[in-house]
Amino acid sequence: MATLACVTSALETIRARNGSINAFTAVLEQRALRKAGTAAGPLAGVPFAVKNLFDVEGLPTLAGSKINRDLPPASRDATLVERLEAAGAVLVGTLNMDEYAYGFTTENTHYGPTRNPHDPERVAGGSSGGSAAAVAAGMVPLTLASDTNGSIRVPASLCGVWGLKPTFGRLSRAGSFPFVASLDHLGPIAANVDLLAAAYDAMQGSDPQDPVCRAGPVEPVSALRGIGGLRIARAVGYFEENAEASVAQAVHRAAERLGAMRTVEIPEAAHGRAAAFVITASESGQLHLQNLRKQPQNFEPLIVDRLRAGALIPAAWYLQAQRLRRWYYRKVMQLFETVDVILAPATPRPAHKIGQETISLRGRELPARPSLGLLTQPISCIGLPVICAPVGKVDGLPVGMQVIAAPWREDLCFRVARELENQPA
Amino acid sequence: MRKTIDGDYVLAAARIAQLPLSAGDAASVTAQLQRVEEIAQPMLEVALEPNHETGLVWRP
Numbered sequence: 409m410a411t412l413a414c415v416t417s418a419l420e421t422i423r424a425r426n427g428s429i430n431a432f433t434a435v436l437e438q439r440a441l442r443k444a445g446t447a448a449g450p451l452a453g454v455p456f457a458v459k460n461l462f463d464v465e466g467l468p469t470l471a472g473s474k475i476n477r478d479l480p481p482a483s484r485d486a487t488l489v490e491r492l493e494a495a496g497a498v499l500v501g502t503l504n505m506d507e508y509a510y511g512f513t514t515e516n517t518h519y520g521p522t523r524n525p526h527d528p529e530r531v532a533g534g535s536s537g538g539s540a541a542a543v544a545a546g547m548v549p550l551t552l553a554s555d556t557n558g559s560i561r562v563p564a565s566l567c568g569v570w571g572l573k574p575t576f577g578r579l580s581r582a583g584s585f586p587f588v589a590s591l592d593h594l595g596p597i598a599a600n601v602d603l604l605a606a607a608y609d610a611m612q613g614s615d616p617q618d619p620v621c622r623a624g625p626v627e628p629v630s631a632l633r634g635i636g637g638l639r640i641a642r643a644v645g646y647f648e649e650n651a652e653a654s655v656a657q658a659v660h661r662a663a664e665r666l667g668a669m670r671t672v673e674i675p676e677a678a679h680g681r682a683a684a685f686v687i688t689a690s691e692s693g694q695l696h697l698q699n700l701r702k703q704p705q706n707f708e709p710l711i712v713d714r715l716r717a718g719a720l721i722p723a724a725w726y727l728q729a730q731r732l733r734r735w736y737y738r739k740v741m742q743l744f745e746t747v748d749v750i751l752a753p754a755t756p757r758p759a760h761k762i763g764q765e766t767i768s769l770r771g772r773e774l775p776a777r778p779s780l781g782l783l784t785q786p787i788s789c790i791g792l793p794v795i796c797a798p799v800g801k802v803d804g805l806p807v808g809m810q811v812i813a814a815p816w817r818e819d820l821c822f823r824v825a826r827e828l829e830n831q832p833a
Numbered sequence: 834m835r836k837t838i839d840g841d842y843v844l845a846a847a848r849i850a851q852l853p854l855s856a857g858d859a860a861s862v863t864a865q866l867q868r869v870e871e872i873a874q875p876m877l878e879v880a881l882e883p884n885h886e887t888g889l890v891w892r893p
Contacts (some may be wrong), residue, residue: 682876689869701852713858717865720846728877730887735879775868 411453415444415498418455422501422547428528430520431542433460434467435501449496450606456550459539460502461509462486462594463583471585472505472535474518475699475706486583487618488552488594488611495610500548503538507708509554509587510692510715511535512562512780513762517708521762524567526805530759533563533780539597540567549599550607554584556591557684558754558784561810564597564796565754568806570604570825571597575815576791579608582617588691589620590730591684591788601829604795605630605822629822638820640668643752643812646677650782651753652769654802658833659753659809662799665831666824672747675739680786683729683736685778687789690726693718710777737790744814749824751809753783754796758805787812795821800833836874838866 419437426432440455447453458464461471463482470476484490489499504522506514514522514537522537524530525545532541536553540563543551553560555573564571572595579594586592596611598604609630614623642663648656663669693700693715696707700719704712743750756769760776767776787794792815796808811828813820843863847854854862 679876679879682872686869686873686876697850697852704853704858713861713865716847716852716854716858716862717843717869719850719852720843720862720866721869725873725877727887728879728881729873731881731885732876732879734885734887735881 411447412444414453415440415455415500418500418548425545425547429523429525429541429545431503431522431538431545431547432457432501433470433504433519433538436499440498440500443493444498447496447498449494451492451610452496454497454550454603455500455548456492456497456552457501457503457542457548458489458499458552459505459536459554461505461554461585462489462552464489464499464502467502469585471509472507472516472519473708475703476585482583484583487580487615489583491611491613492607497550503542503551505538506535507711508692508696509535509556509559510711511777512558513777514538514563515710515762517710523762524759526568527759529761530805531566531762533566533755533759535559536597537563540564540569540571543567543569543597543599550603551597553595553597554587555593555595555788556587557688557788558781560595560597561754561784561794561796561808562780565808566759566806568798568808569597569599570601570798571595571796572604572608572818573788573794574608574818575793577620577622578793578816578818579611580615580618580621582615586695588688590687590691593788601822601825608818627819629819632819632823633826635666635823635827638748638823639746640666640749640751640824641670641672641747642668643674643750644671645673646786647674647752647783650756650769652757655753655755655757655807658800658802658807659751661833662809662828663751666827668751672743672750674743674750674786676736677786679732680736680789681782683732684785684789686721686725686729689714689718690721693721733790740790741814748813749820750812752812754808754810755780756782758802758807784810791815793818793821795825797825797828799828836867836870838863838870
């Protein structure tokens with residue numbers, strides 16, 4: 409009965425709040441009530457929702473687009489949805505996003521913008537804006553999202569919730585609509601670290617349906633506590649230059665609460681970001697080339713020319729970007745010989761207004777939509793695990809901090825995240 | 834900084850890719866691609882070793 413009550417309560421909250429936030433694109437009331445009756449396991453009765461690029465049986469996988477409405481409905485759920493439900497969680501709906509995940513603001517022309525629960529005039533971040541806003545608004549405590557260049561971490565930062573982008577290859581991507589196969593990650597967003605960890609533990613494991621997914625042991629994190637012995641440092645250089653001073657100060661204060669006085673410079677971060685930018689443009693443009701030829705009028709107006717431009721990128725640029733990842737990865741791994749965890753701001757600034765075309769950053773005027781990923785792209789470019797942790801407010805709006813570790817060391821990210829949760833700003 | 838992308842490149846590449854572009858589209862796409870080039874240019878000038886392989890996952 410408690411399980412059913414949790415799900416019923418979530419459905420009522422969604423009915424009451426979604427109209428003003430626009431996080432959900434579908435609410436699966438009948439399915440949720442049916443499954444709630446039999447849910448059992450470590451996540452029993454936890455209502456959750458998924459970015460609408462996850463396959464959900466019986467629904468077309470929209471990926472934020474109008475074009476995909478005409479696809480046949482998915483014949484089964486995505487692997488991660490199946491795993492969460494096997495642990496007792498109950499799927500209650502699907503969530504808004506930037507079309508084909510190409511954006512950082514969830515200003516979706518087809519389905520409307522998702523609004524930031526902390527200020528409905530402002531963006532929720534993206535591309536997983538629905539996933540972060542649904543948690544921040546208290547509609548569900550747990551959502552699934554994707555992160556290619558920052559699409560978990562940017563909205564988690566702007567909405568003040570917890571997000572995990574695991575190591576590239578850690579969680580199965582089977583049954584999700586791709587954006588950039590070389591860079592796509594899936595992961596959870598949650599209201600607290602307990603739930604983030606429990607969901608992550610439930611979703612780990614190899615999957616032959618995703619060739620990228622590692623065939624390694626499950627490495628649970630739910631019981632981990634304490635940061636004793638960890639070498640934690642704060643990233644400066646690129647990561648301070650591309651964040652407003654007030655955001656950098658919030659990260660500095662969080663680092664001090666952890667006793668992390670050391671600073672480091674992540675080498676060649678700008679090159680890493682540039683490589684991610686080129687790979688993203690090229691792979692996404694090629695992925696959608698057929699539809700760009702046949703029905704360009706049905707694309708999101710905010711991205712159609714970015715996709716077209718990506719489809720025309722010279723092969724030499726793309727291959728240089730792919731090879732540079734290895735060069736950059738080796739340099740960053742040398743840094744991890746002297747440090748276990750690196751802290752860095754997740755977004756350059758707090759959420760800006762919906763419809764705003766540019767943002768001001770330390771005297772520079774930058775295009776708003778692509779620039780929100782300045783601080784996240786250098787990290788996902790080489791697949792490092794990151795938790796985005798809320799670290800307080802700037803001008804009344806939340807900002808987040810990236811807690812970054814070496815590949816396959818999500819355990820370290822979780823130990824630091826728990827410490828941060830226990831010592832709030 | 835050397836820039837190579839212009840309207841002629843976009844029109845030629847679009848023709849090869851069989852991507853129809855109106856004149857207005859071509860101007861906007863050119864601007865987008867020039868922005869990619871601006872961000873990419875320093876990265877494109879990094880000298881890499883032969884053992885810096887591509888990052889693509891290929892597991893037959």
